[in-house]
Amino acid sequence: MRTAQPGLLQIVLAPIVFGVAVILLWQGLVTGLAIKAFILPAPFAIGAEFTANLQNVANGMAVTGRNALIGLVIGALLGIALAIVSALARLFDGMAAPVVAALSVVPIVALAPVLYTMFGAGAETARQLVAALAVFVPVYFNTLKGLRMVRPVHRDLMRAYAVTNWQATRAVTLPTALPFVFTGLRIASSLAVISALIAEYFGGPVGGLGKSITSAASSSNYGLAWAYVLGSIILGLAFYCAALIVETLVTRNHTQHQ
Amino acid sequence: MSTSMTNDVPAVRVQGVTRIFAARKGSGVTALDDVSLTVAPGEFVSLIGPSGCGKSTLLRLVADLDVPTSGSIEVFGKPARQARIDQDYGIAFQQAGLLPWRTVAGNIELPLELHGVGKAARRARAAELIALVGLADFASHYPDQLSGGMQQRVAIARSLAESPSLLLMDEPFGALDEMTRERMQNELVRICAETQAAVVFVTHSIPEAVFLSNRVVVMSPRPGRIRSIVSVGLGEMSGRGEDLREDEGFFHALSQVRELLHGDEAGINPTGVRGVETR
Numbered sequence: 001m002r003t004a005q006p007g008l009l010q011i012v013l014a015p016i017v018f019g020v021a022v023i024l025l026w027q028g029l030v031t032g033l034a035i036k037a038f039i040l041p042a043p044f045a046i047g048a049e050f051t052a053n054l055q056n057v058a059n060g061m062a063v064t065g066r067n068a069l070i071g072l073v074i075g076a077l078l079g080i081a082l083a084i085v086s087a088l089a090r091l092f093d094g095m096a097a098p099v100v101a102a103l104s105v106v107p108i109v110a111l112a113p114v115l116y117t118m119f120g121a122g123a124e125t126a127r128q129l130v131a132a133l134a135v136f137v138p139v140y141f142n143t144l145k146g147l148r149m150v151r152p153v154h155r156d157l158m159r160a161y162a163v164t165n166w167q168a169t170r171a172v173t174l175p176t177a178l179p180f181v182f183t184g185l186r187i188a189s190s191l192a193v194i195s196a197l198i199a200e201y202f203g204g205p206v207g208g209l210g211k212s213i214t215s216a217a218s219s220s221n222y223g224l225a226w227a228y229v230l231g232s233i234i235l236g237l238a239f240y241c242a243a244l245i246v247e248t249l250v251t252r253n254h255t256q257h258q
Numbered sequence: 259m260s261t262s263m264t265n266d267v268p269a270v271r272v273q274g275v276t277r278i279f280a281a282r283k284g285s286g287v288t289a290l291d292d293v294s295l296t297v298a299p300g301e302f303v304s305l306i307g308p309s310g311c312g313k314s315t316l317l318r319l320v321a322d323l324d325v326p327t328s329g330s331i332e333v334f335g336k337p338a339r340q341a342r343i344d345q346d347y348g349i350a351f352q353q354a355g356l357l358p359w360r361t362v363a364g365n366i367e368l369p370l371e372l373h374g375v376g377k378a379a380r381r382a383r384a385a386e387l388i389a390l391v392g393l394a395d396f397a398s399h400y401p402d403q404l405s406g407g408m409q410q411r412v413a414i415a416r417s418l419a420e421s422p423s424l425l426l427m428d429e430p431f432g433a434l435d436e437m438t439r440e441r442m443q444n445e446l447v448r449i450c451a452e453t454q455a456a457v458v459f460v461t462h463s464i465p466e467a468v469f470l471s472n473r474v475v476v477m478s479p480r481p482g483r484i485r486s487i488v489s490v491g492l493g494e495m496s497g498r499g500e501d502l503r504e505d506e507g508f509f510h511a512l513s514q515v516r517e518l519l520h521g522d523e524a525g526i527n528p529t530g531v532r533g534v535e536t537r
Contacts, residue, residue, distance in 0.1 A: 151353075151355070153351050153353045153355035154355055154357070156318075156323050156349075156351065156355075157349070157351075157355055159322075159323055159342075160321055160323065160342065160347075160349045161345070161369055161372050161373070162342050162343045162345065163372050167372055171357075171368070171372060172357065175357065175359050178359075
């Protein structure tokens with residue numbers, strides 16, 4: 001049975017009230033204690049910079065967002081495909097496991113300088129690859145886990161029905177794995193944005209949010225730097241929420257209650 | 259299906275079946291040791307015994323979900339594997355095992371869909387079965403919106419989808435509370451009377467076995483063997499109702515099975531034993 005949903009008021013209003021209170025407190029502290037802008041700018045100052053440079057922030061979001069999205073798609077497709085191969089072929093799983101484990105402990109953004117020399121500092125390829133690698137790991141692990149979650153009773157049922165392997169895969173294995181794939185994608189969605197953004201710190205063309213944050217900060221324009229940070233928060237949230245919405249829609253009835 | 263089978267071909271014939279599960283060390287575990295059993299068409303046979311007596315293993319062997327180490331199993335005169343491929347039986351497990359992403363109707367249609375039955379025919383058959391198990395108002399519900407008893411009724415409807423002449427049931431009511439359980443037993447009796455299918459029913463409940471069965475197969479553990487077979491003789495399926503639970507013959511069969519289970523064979527009065535085949 002489903003639990004009762006909390007009211008709309010509770011979902012929408014409570015965080016808004018809390019957020020407004022925090023911003024007012026922040027503004028009060030900065031003006032009241034006369035905190036310098038390079039330590040912490042006031043929220044209204046950041047807001048003013050954000051609206052004044054809306055076009056620049058939006059351009060930055062588009063550049064970084066595009067890199068993150070391309071990385072997300074490449075990494076997700078690769079992760080799902082290799083997980084399926086691993087689930088089907090034990091030998092491949094044995095070979096891939098240490099490589100993927102190694103990948104998961106490497107701070108992937110640290111590969112950015114190497115990739116810039118490989119693909120040239122004028123191209124976005126290195127950033128997209130960094131995002132793809134960061135996405136690959138959680139998608140691969142979650143998908144593989146999902147593919148192995150088929151319950152014994154379902155396996156028995158498929159054998160009793162004397163169906164082909166492919167029929168069993170379509171009827172039971174893939175739908176069982178689906179919620180796990182989407183959990184992986186949800187985790188990966190914010191990782192993609194973070195990785196694409198951080199990769200910009202290590203070089204490459206200007207225009208993205210990461211580059212804009214560093215250049216604004218180095219020219220002592222702290223309000224503007226924070227406006228770009230605000231832009232990257234919005235971008236990350238947009239990715240996460242999009243993934244969450246798709247996940248909720250697709251896996252509505254896939255949860256297994258026992 | 260096998261409705262055209264003549265009466266002299268048994269629904270299930272198990273001959274000298276042994277199943278040994280390999281162990282890492284030593285000689286392995288003997289789950290079943292030289293078991294033989296015949297189930298007539300339309301007959302309801304229960305397998306009962308303590309855990310480890312191999313009753314579920316025997317059912318899985320008949321379903322060809324597992325293969326015997328030695329001995330032979332025939333279902334309607336064919337090897338068990340061929341019977342599985344020909345879909346000669348329907349099966350229900352202790353867990354309902356419904357697919358949570360399919361509705362009640364979708365779950366019942368699953369075997370029909372997998373075996374290429376057309377959409378309209380599928381719909382009609384599912385509606386029929388949903389009515390049979392009394393879930394007409396729940397056809398478009400998802401399994402997690404149903405109680406355990408209702409889920410199990412869907413699983414039973416699913417096992418009946420292709421009108422099998424043999425039903426294999428592995429403790430289908432094992433996870434239900436006592437009241438739901440008795441209601442489900444009454445429904446199963448009614449369904450069996452309507453479908454005329456033979457049933458092999460695994461249970462660890464003595465009253466359940468006696469109430470449902472024509473014959474109760476009492477098994478003993480380590481190694482799994484058939485200790486005795488009790489013919490219950492409580493009459494036709496269609497005549498079995500709630501009042502049967504108060505019947506004297508019911509209590510007689512009950513104590514007979516209980517004494518056999520407890521290994522107290524000497525305690526049975528030989529003159530009072532009707533149709534017990536002591537092996």
